[in-house]
Amino acid sequence: MSVKSKSSSPKLDYLALATGSNDFLDDVLAKGVMPDPKALAGWEFRGFNTLDVTLLAGIRKFKKGFYLDGDVVRGYNVKIKPGKAGLLDPWVETVKNGTSVKHGWYDVYPVRAEETDNLYPNALLLNYASDKNPKFDPSRFLRDYLVQVDPDNPDLLLGKAYVALGAKRLFVSFFILQRANPSTL
Amino acid sequence: MTKPLCLVTGACGFMGTHMVEVLVEAGYKVRATDLPSAYPDDDRAAGRFPSVLRKLNVEFIGADLTDPDSVKPLVKDVGIIFHIAGLFNYSSTWEAYEAVNVGGTRNLLDAAIAEGKLTRFIMWGAGGVYGVPTPDMLPLREDMPTNPPNNYLKSKDLAEKLVMEVCEKHKIPYAILRPTTVYGPRAVYGGGQLVMGLAKMNPLAAPANFTGRVPFIHVRDVVSAALHLAEHKGPIGGPYNVNDDSQMTQLDLMRFFAKLNGALFIKLPPVPVEPIKKVAMKVAGLLQKVMVDMLHKKSPLEADTIAYLNGDFVYSNEKLKATGYKFIYPDARHGLRDTVQWYRDEGWI
Numbered sequence: 001m002s003v004k005s006k007s008s009s010p011k012l013d014y015l016a017l018a019t020g021s022n023d024f025l026d027d028v029l030a031k032g033v034m035p036d037p038k039a040l041a042g043w044e045f046r047g048f049n050t051l052d053v054t055l056l057a058g059i060r061k062f063k064k065g066f067y068l069d070g071d072v073v074r075g076y077n078v079k080i081k082p083g084k085a086g087l088l089d090p091w092v093e094t095v096k097n098g099t100s101v102k103h104g105w106y107d108v109y110p111v112r113a114e115e116t117d118n119l120y121p122n123a124l125l126l127n128y129a130s131d132k133n134p135k136f137d138p139s140r141f142l143r144d145y146l147v148q149v150d151p152d153n154p155d156l157l158l159g160k161a162y163v164a165l166g167a168k169r170l171f172v173s174f175f176i177l178q179r180a181n182p183s184t185l
Numbered sequence: 186m187t188k189p190l191c192l193v194t195g196a197c198g199f200m201g202t203h204m205v206e207v208l209v210e211a212g213y214k215v216r217a218t219d220l221p222s223a224y225p226d227d228d229r230a231a232g233r234f235p236s237v238l239r240k241l242n243v244e245f246i247g248a249d250l251t252d253p254d255s256v257k258p259l260v261k262d263v264g265i266i267f268h269i270a271g272l273f274n275y276s277s278t279w280e281a282y283e284a285v286n287v288g289g290t291r292n293l294l295d296a297a298i299a300e301g302k303l304t305r306f307i308m309w310g311a312g313g314v315y316g317v318p319t320p321d322m323l324p325l326r327e328d329m330p331t332n333p334p335n336n337y338l339k340s341k342d343l344a345e346k347l348v349m350e351v352c353e354k355h356k357i358p359y360a361i362l363r364p365t366t367v368y369g370p371r372a373v374y375g376g377g378q379l380v381m382g383l384a385k386m387n388p389l390a391a392p393a394n395f396t397g398r399v400p401f402i403h404v405r406d407v408v409s410a411a412l413h414l415a416e417h418k419g420p421i422g423g424p425y426n427v428n429d430d431s432q433m434t435q436l437d438l439m440r441f442f443a444k445l446n447g448a449l450f451i452k453l454p455p456v457p458v459e460p461i462k463k464v465a466m467k468v469a470g471l472l473q474k475v476m477v478d479m480l481h482k483k484s485p486l487e488a489d490t491i492a493y494l495n496g497d498f499v500y501s502n503e504k505l506k507a508t509g510y511k512f513i514y515p516d517a518r519h520g521l522r523d524t525v526q527w528y529r530d531e532g533w534i
Contacts, residue, residue, distance in 0.1 A: 015518055019441045052443070052450055060447070086447030088526055 189264025
């Protein structure tokens with residue numbers, strides 16, 4: 001007989017999420033609540049992709065920003081220097097012409113049952129099929145689901161990224177977001 | 186009510202300095218003891234940090250526990266003893282282990298009982314006394330028979346039995362802590378070696394069949410559990426496993442450190458563990474002979490450490506929890522992260 005787990009539930013914080021297994025994160029995502037999109041606007045969050053390949057691609061760490069465009073919430077990604085990709089290392093932004101490099105723009109809205117991207121009805125969808133991205137930018141194929149893991153903590157979010165290939169959706173990586181600083185847009 | 190005077194043995198070491206810190210924070214008057222040679226200066230290689238005691242301004246009496254005469258002044262007016270001092274070095278001889286870990290404990294108990302003020306005796310045993318477990322033994326519980334696999338653990342096992350016998354005979358409430366892999370700030374040997382080694386690795390790799398679980402406990406939890414048992418109003422007695430709630434496999438551990446370090450993690454194909462262990466233990470045995478017997482130095486690779494390779498260790502901590510103890514670091518990941526940060530801040534890695 002082997003005892004697999006009698007341990008208490010791990011504390012849901014950035015470290016536990018960033019080092020959690022996909023099964024664990026799937027469970028957390030399913031139990032998460034939808035973040036208030038308006039409460040995201042005006043802020044940047046430091047992000048961490050859990051998939052190991054993202055380390056080789058230099059995109060393990062990133063920032064995601066959110067802003068209000070009229071009544072609509074939209075967002076963007078901020079490039080982080082790939083050299084120090086550990087959880088204990090700081091998030092250092094890539095700067096060009098004195099400002100952080102922003103890319104991968106997306107629209108933010110609650111998951112809509114009638115759309116293809118409706119896997120997690122409790123999540124916000126970050127839809128990169130946005131006109132703000134160049135026409136042939138591969139980021140246009142990305143779709144992220146985003147939940148708040150703790151109803152009482154709007155600063156910690158869990159995301160799950162997919163690539164949209166026609167009607168097919170391919171899982172890419174989980175990512176963790178933690179509120180970091182006001183938007184630099 | 187005035188708090189009793191506490192004696193901490195092995196006070197200059199990794200565990201001892203943390204014990205003294207926790208006692209001082211809790212408002213106890215502390216008498217610290219260690220070998221006289223341990224007190225003058227910090228010696229990281231030897232794991233001695235007397236500067237911590239000096240900063241806390243605690244009384245220090247140098248003593249060698251193997252010498253009964255030098256033990257007597259230590260126990261004067263002492264109500265609680267936290268007996269940490271011990272020889273923990275897989276390269277030592279049985280004679281040395283017996284003299285320090287068993288003989289030293291006997292001398293301390295004899296002197297304290299003769300003094301007549303002892304109300305609690307908290308002793309550091311070892312989580313390894315159960316031996317390398319088979320799956321049907323898990324989780325390891327305190328009421329299981331011990332089966333110490335090496336001289337260090339045999340000496341701790343004997344010392345545990347001595348404490349049980351003497352304390353029960355004299356009706357002194359006592360507790361024997363059985364900490365597992367202890368890590369935390371200032372850890373140099375054992376868990377410290379493991380954490381510092383992993384925190385420097387890039388890339389990290391582990392075979393897919395390294396699914397044995399690694400037990401962990403943060404030093405702050407060990408000393409806080411010791412104080413908790415010393416203050417516990419209910420009955421205490423016998424051994425207590427001191428191990429956190431996390432049950433990380435060796436693969437999980439490697440993956441965790443890869444993310445902490447920003448390093449690549451490579452999952453290797455399964456390997457035949459037992460033949461590798463046999464070869465590695467032979468190599469380590471030879472190396473130990475050369476290093477210890479000929480060069481009189483500690484071996485960097487010890488056969489007794491290799492014996493734990495891919496062992497599956499799950500400890501029950503229910504007995505400790507039943508006394509009301511709440512872990513500071515129930516999940517090793519948080520403690521390991523804080524410890525690596527400490528090593529980085531202090532320039533140790």
